[in-house]
Structures are given as C-alpha cells and as structure tokens.
Amino acid sequence: MMLVDDQYEIDILVQGYPGKSVCHGGLGWSTIVLLRGHNRVALIDAGGFGMRHLLINRLKEHGLSPTDVTDLILSHSHYDHSVNWPLFRHANIHIGRAEVEWALKEPWGETMVPEIYVERLADWPTLKRHEPGAEILPHITAHLAPGHTPGGLVYVLAGSDRDIIFTGDAAKNRAEMMSGTVTAAVDHEAGKQTVKMIWSLWRQRTGSLLVPGHDAPMVLENGTPRYLGQHDVRLQAWLNEDLEQVTIFRLDPAHAEPPSGA
DSSP states (O other), rough: EEEOOOOOOEEEEOOSSEETTTEEOOOOOOOEEEEEETTTEEEEOOGGGHHHHHHHHHHHHOOOOOGOOOOEEEOHHHHHHTTTTTTTTTTTEEEEEEHHHHHHHHHTSSSSHHHHHHHHHHHHEEEEOOOOOOEEETEEEEEEEOSSSSOOOOEEEEEEEEEEEETTTOOHHHHHHHHHHSSOSOHHHHHHHHHHHHHHEEEEEHHEEEETTOOOOOEEEEEEEEEEEEOOEEEOOOOOSSTTOOOEEEOOOGGOOOOOTT
C-alpha cells in the first residue's frame, strides 16, 4: 500500500496485524514502512526474524536492497520491531535515548527485549539516540510515548496538507485507540495518557493518517477511525500427505468468528 504525501513517497512494506496466537504466544506481525524523500531511504521499524526474507524481497520489489537504506527509525526496542537492525547496520539507526537505557537494564530471558541485539546496538557506531522533540529526518519529529515501553517514540511526518502519525506499539491497533486502553504495557496508566496524546496529534489536522504498529493505516471519518484498504492475512499449512497440497487459512475480518460474548 502506498500513502500519498508531498514530503516523502511512503509505502507500507509489511502491514501489521492486530492479533496473537491462542496457543503459541505473540505473532509479532508488526508494520514496516518505507519512506523515500529528501535524499533519504528510510524504514520505520524492521520487524522480527520471520520477516527477514520478506523484507528483503519487498525492498527488491521497490528497486532497493538493504544497503540502499540510509536510515532505520525504531519506535521501540521489542524484538518484533527492532531485531533486524543488523540488516541495516550501515545505516543511521534512530531510537529514543531513554528506550535504549531502559532496554539495557531489562532482565535477560524474561521480556520482549532481544537482549544481546540491544546490547550490541547500544555500542553500534551509527546509532543515534534521540530526545523527545528531535527532528529525526526533515519534517519527521519524535514524540515521547510511554506505556508499552518507557522510552518508545511516536513519529509525526508533517506534510503540507496533513500529518502521518506512526505510533509503533504506543497504540498497536484500532481497538486500543477506540477504547483508550492498552495491552502488554509496562505502565498501563502511562499508556492511556499516551493514547490521549496520539488522539490529540491525530485531530490537529483534518485528513491526517494514523499508521499503528500492528494494524492497517487509518483516517478519521466523522471522528471515527476508518481503515484504508483491507487486511490481507493468510496462513499456509502442510497438513496433507505431500508438499504439493497446501491448506490456506484466512484471518481477515470477513472470515473471522463473531467476538466472544457477542
């Protein structure tokens, strides 16, 4: 999906999904965004291990390789958003200063922080540690968004006619925005305040877009978030007697069961 903006050419390389496995833990299916403009080729977040080949192929579809990326902008330190930074080790890697300091102190083996990868990133020569309010790239500003993690950042791209707000996991999906509450947060009260802050940013300019960390992009329509495009989520499984027989499971809303209790 391409998002139209006068400052950057913006493509959703991987669209996040607002779900988790009942039996196998978190899916880690996060959003990865490509921005091209102002002589920069930037990614917002880099996904988890399972996305490596997908990410390389999606870049190739846009005529790019990982070495063409000049900037990797990380929303926070969790594995499903940050662990692929070595693909872009030559690039400027941007993250909140407070996020790195917090992640380095997290107990090993107990959280979503990829311990060894964060430890190595902290000393990497191209790492840029940012304070809230910093202009990361031209027209892209960082906003502190505590809750999911203490030092996560929301990034706002200021276009001529509207803004595009990249929330990472500060607001993972439409349900968090609509309910005003958050899940999987180190500080739920701070997370609620961050959602209010994101709403304030979103309402500042008519037509502004919201790109969550685990959902499809959205625009406000009569004050209510409306998806741009459709969820396309399919699983393929080998459940038969040979590899030629592939079973496809669709997880998009049109094929979902009604909500529990409905």
